[in-house]
Amino acid sequence: MKKLGFDPQIYIEEQSKYILERVNDYDKLYLEFGGKLIGDKHAKRVLPGFDEDAKIKLLQRLKDQAEIIICVYAGDIERNKIRGDYGITYDMEILRLIDELREYELAVNSVVITRYNGQPSTKLFINKLERRDIKVYKHSAIEDYPANIDKIVSPEGFGRNEYIPTTKPIVVVTAPGAGSGKLATCLNQLYHENLQGRSADYSKFETFPVWNVPLKHPLNIAYEAATVDLKDVNMIDSFHYEKYKKVAVNYNRDIETFPVIKRIIERITGKESVFQSPTDMGVNRVGFGIIDDEVVQEASKQEIIRRYFATENDFKKGVVEEEILNRMKLIMEELELKQEDRVPVAPARKYAEKHRDSTDNSELPAVIAFELTDDQVITGRTSNLMDSCSAAILNSIKTLANISDDILLLSPVILETIQKLKVNDLNSRLTALNANEVLIALAISAVTNPTAQLAYEQLSRLEGVQAHSTVMLNKDDEQTLRKLGIDVSCDPVYPSENLYYL
Structure with a gap:
């Protein structure tokens, strides 16, 4: 808690x-x-x-x-x-x-x-x-x-x-x-x-x-981080x-x-x-x-780091100039903050490195780590069937429901059928199922599968989860995580070489 x-x-x-x-x-x-x-x-x-x-x-x-x-x-x-x-x-x-x-x-x-x-x-x-x-x-x-x-x-x-x-x-x-x-x-x-x-x-x-x-309270500095593109500066x-x-x-x-x-x-x-x-x-x-200043200070520092990642992403996308990114770096240095001070960052990167395909020297796979509100860290990575957000959500609600990792919440046959519809009939170039698609499949499965129902009931417990992805997420996954109340940051890395279909 x-x-x-x-x-x-x-x-x-x-x-x-x-x-x-x-x-x-x-x-x-x-x-x-x-x-x-x-x-x-x-x-x-x-x-x-x-x-x-x-x-x-x-x-x-x-x-x-x-x-x-x-x-x-x-x-x-x-x-x-x-x-x-x-x-x-x-x-x-x-x-x-x-x-x-x-x-x-x-x-x-x-x-x-x-x-x-x-x-x-x-x-x-x-x-x-x-x-x-x-x-x-x-x-x-x-x-x-x-x-x-x-x-x-x-x-x-x-x-x-x-x-x-x-x-x-x-x-x-x-x-x-x-x-x-x-x-x-x-x-x-x-x-x-x-x-x-x-x-x-x-x-x-x-x-x-x-x-x-x-003036230099992390709460006020977090405001500067939030409005760094507007060049707002706190003053006496x-x-x-x-x-x-x-x-x-x-x-x-x-x-x-x-x-x-x-x-x-x-x-x-x-x-x-x-x-x-x-x-x-x-x-x-x-x-x-404010009833506990120490709690507010720590939360504000975490927000500054999250904003730093957001600014890095915007710079990578060409949305902000280097001057804005440099300003964010100064804010981080002012409070002596590091990227790894955000708890899910290191586990996500470590898990991605662990699953790098050493045979072809490929780039790191897409991985996302969730820091649950009870401080457990759960990871998920992109596969041929579903993307990293989908995997992390399923892994997290199984953990919260005390469901064994060996038990499948969703039948691979059902997921493959949805994937065929998505790719063959709806002509999507993104083959892996995103978080929204997997959640719909989970909701349907919960009607007849008591285990899926138990896991489905844990979704509300994801509110307040802190997450970090080793790649930039697409808009669909970003919005799904936001609706679940999950605060996510991303490394400034594109998930593929495609310019449009990310």
Whole structure:
């Protein structure tokens, strides 16, 4: 059983209370939500015990007082930007997010297309939303934003953009990713609310970095690792220290833009801002939920190593430049971390070396190692019949169910029949069965085979498993492992010489 370092109940109580205190002095609070609103797996990994849906459950508590605006940058739709964890484009992510919010009975006010200039793919997306009765607003780019305050806070700036009518005191502004225009949307709304004589305020809900833990705490360094491609750097909030003589942690972009944002808010409202620092603007209370700092530090270090492997993979694929990889190496060195400090790395590599075909001096076979939550390490390797993920999953659930390694959960005849269908009838060039295909076979077998049923019942126990593969996984296996709650890292090695069929 893994140790817990975070109490989600303390966090939700503290957080909801603080947000309500912030909104009490105004007619309306525009709350910019950074990070993932639903399924915050980064927070779950670095804060053992954190509920990945804590933010949405927090909003569910406030559902009678809150509604949601979703922002998306038109340019991200045009270039089909992908959300990495789900492997879907930003426009599809918005549709998924709306469905999820509705399941939580949260009111979705509208979708705002930011920096819109009539882009063709964005027009099609707008049509799709409007024909499903979802309100869409379009905001154009403002020249010299955010520096040219005179133009921004004028009829030619925010005045040109549409006002979004809202009815509840808390308006959450969220997005599928960074750079979507959340802040500009909030400020645009403040401008129009002020013109209509209403008292409105802005606050930011950004989980990381955690302002009330030390700057070089592994938890905050893990945030730098997670945003290494954005070049975010944690810093001491100099404005906060100058005003209150207290140390608070923020990140470079917020600190750099704070004076400008403060002046924009003061120009809109016509009075001095209550915010004396970027930390003042925040409402995040996640630091108060930490109950075991040592556990959080270790989990954060493990996340940094996992992120390092992810960056190596992205560099190999040509997604990031060498500068980003070098930055990740510096983060690893800063905490004196090694790849092998991630438990499943060494067993996976050792097992692959053991099964290298010495007769033809071939490359290492594809192997994946699972570190189960009881600290056992289970391996699996690719064969002619199934890939390494499939093998490791079957081996792991057999271990968890105390089923002898000699007992077959799935008949080879059945697997071979599925493989023939896949290759001969569906014309797949990937012959080995992937994890999704093997899990379907297991589910069917469980209906008539009590042993398979016993193993099938162990799948839920794979949540929280740490895994490492000696080769980069295909998207199908990555998504299957993610859905099972398995955190995987990979060596930056392609599984074959093929350029497309990996």
